Amino acid sequence: MTxxxxxxxxxxxxxxxxxxxxxxxxxxxxxxxxxxxxxLLTGVFRFCPAYLPFGMRTCATKK
Incomplete structure (x- = not known):
């Protein structure tokens, strides 16, 4: 889980x-x-399953 x-x-x-x-x-x-x-849980675990279908992410990508 990224x-x-x-x-x-x-x-x-x-x-x-x-x-x-x-x-x-x-x-x-x-x-x-x-x-x-x-x-609360999505913030604590830094993972939101609703972002997956849209390919969204609000964190920096690793290079």
Whole structure:
């Protein structure tokens, strides 16, 4: 599994995931906030399966 999520993208995913999960735990939003696990995990593992069909990557390519 090669990395396809870069630095800024990674930070945004982790922050968004934590915010959604936190808002769910605090009762600000409903159970759909648990979907924040998806961006959190894609940020932590630096791999987004949705990028594969489009050949996208936000990280630097190795030469």
């Amino acid at each position: 990395s396809n999520v870069g630095g800024v993208d990674r930070i945004l995913r982790i922050v968004l995931g934590l915010c959604l999960i936190g808002a769910t735990i605090l009762g600000f939003i409903g159970a759909w906030g648990w979907l924040g696990v998806v961006p």
